[in-house]
Amino acid sequence: xxxxxxxxxxxxxxxxxxxxxxxxxxxxxxxxxxxxxxxxxxxxxxxxxxxxxxxxxxxxxxxxxxxxxxxxxxxxxxxxxxxxxxxxxxxxxxxxxxxxxxxxxxxxxxxxxxxxxxxxxxxxxxxxxxxxxxxxxxxxxxxxxxxxxxxxxxxxxxxxxxxxxxxxxxxxxxxxxxxxxxxxxxxxxxxxxxxxxxxxxxxxxxxxxxxxxxxxxxxxxxxxxxxxxxxxxxxxxxxxxxxxxxxxxxxxxxxxxxxxxxxxxxxxxxxxxxxxxxxxxxxxxxxxxxxxxxxxxxxxxxxxxxxxxxxxxxxxxxxxxxxxxxxxxxxxxxxxxxxxxxxxxxxxxxxxxxxxx
Numbered sequence: 001x002x003x004x005x006x007x008x009x010x011x012x013x014x015x016x017x018x019x020x021x022x023x024x025x026x027x028x029x030x031x032x033x034x035x036x037x038x039x040x041x042x043x044x045x046x047x048x049x050x051x052x053x054x055x056x057x058x059x060x061x062x063x064x065x066x067x068x069x070x071x072x073x074x075x076x077x078x079x080x081x082x083x084x085x086x087x088x089x090x091x092x093x094x095x096x097x098x099x100x101x102x103x104x105x106x107x108x109x110x111x112x113x114x115x116x117x118x119x120x121x122x123x124x125x126x127x128x129x130x131x132x133x134x135x136x137x138x139x140x141x142x143x144x145x146x147x148x149x150x151x152x153x154x155x156x157x158x159x160x161x162x163x164x165x166x167x168x169x170x171x172x173x174x175x176x177x178x179x180x181x182x183x184x185x186x187x188x189x190x191x192x193x194x195x196x197x198x199x200x201x202x203x204x205x206x207x208x209x210x211x212x213x214x215x216x217x218x219x220x221x222x223x224x225x226x227x228x229x230x231x232x233x234x235x236x237x238x239x240x241x242x243x244x245x246x247x248x249x250x251x252x253x254x255x256x257x258x259x260x261x262x263x264x265x266x267x268x269x270x271x272x273x274x275x276x277x278x279x280x281x282x283x284x285x286x287x288x289x290x291x292x293x294x295x296x297x298x299x300x301x302x303x304x305x306x307x308x309x310x311x312x313x314x315x316x317x318x319x320x321x322x323x324x325x326x327x328x329x330x331x332x333x334x335x336x337x338x339x340x341x342x343x344x345x346x347x348x349x350x351x352x353x354x355x356x357x
Contacts (some may be wrong), residue, residue, distance in 0.1 A: 001309070028124055039086045040160045041086070043063060064229055066170070079158070079160035082161050084158065089164070095121045097122075098298070118190075118192050142297040152183045152184065158219070172208050174206070179200065183199050197306075200306065201312035207223060237268070239268075240268040312345070315348050334351040
């Protein structure tokens with residue numbers, strides 16, 4: 001299953017101390033990022049280096065082409081981000097901890113200078129992330145820890161390509177690069193749902209354009225099939241979230257709510273297996289997600305990163321697929337307060353470009 005949950009590592013450059021976040025937390029974030037930055041190798045030099053393996057050289061050539069496409073065709077930032085490379089191993093570069101109350105679908109938020117409040121806390125150490133999650137569990141919260149294959153400092157530093165971004169083919173690499181550069185193009189302080197859905201919209205439209213430009217019709221068919229399966233997955237999760245809302249708002253006892261909650265998760269797994277075996281003809285890439293524990297925090301990840309995507313894709317169409325106009329429109333929406341912003345995005349009937357009143 002490809003990585004759905006690519007995050008902006010919102011704490012990486014938050015060097016000051018805010019709220020109750022400890023100095024040690026910022027220290028680990030800074031130390032991890034500095035180590036990665038110190039290990040960068042220029043993509044062009046890697047391509048020209050005779051000692052570079054043919055496999056890595058081919059991936060670097062693809063990465064360079066994708067990066068330039070982002071500038072030339074998607075109007076994304078032309079800077080030094082994703083023009084260098086670091087091998088961080090195959091697993092993950094960071095680990096994110098999500099948490100939510102036992103009977104609520106609203107994720108817990110942590111607040112940081114520069115980036116505002118976000119629904120996760122990121123660690124460069126899996127052990128540290130797991131220990132932090134265990135502490136939250138002892139407080140009675142639902143907790144989910146997930147490995148992250150890419151992060152962005154929103155242009156504050158020259159973010160490199162990472163080995164974790166190269167494990168699933170060029171289409172996946174294009175998704176990640178377009179997504180993370182979109183965060184550099186527009187980022188609204190303290191609104192993760194808005195920011196992530198915007199980046200997913202840029203990623204989705206950008207990959208389609210990239211595949212069409214390459215004449216890769218087979219790749220485009222595979223990508224659209226993947227998008228349809230993702231939509232099916234989101235629909236399953238949305239149905240379960242609605243069931244859980246009714247359970248949590250009911251007058252049942254704690255024991256009754258816990259039993260109903262567990263039953264809702266089992267129904268979700270049953271619906272998934274039926275979807276997998278029938279409509280998907282045995283496609284099993286989502287099995288790991290459903291085989292692992294499911295709780296409110298895990299469902300919150302899906303909500304944060306996909307809740308507003310359809311509205312952004314519709315806005316992109318209203319802007320006639322013109323990326324600069326689309327970005328200007330998103331920036332205009334970003335000037336509204338959070339509640340008005342969400343309503344305006346959902347109800348938009350025109351492209352709110354820079355000249356729109």
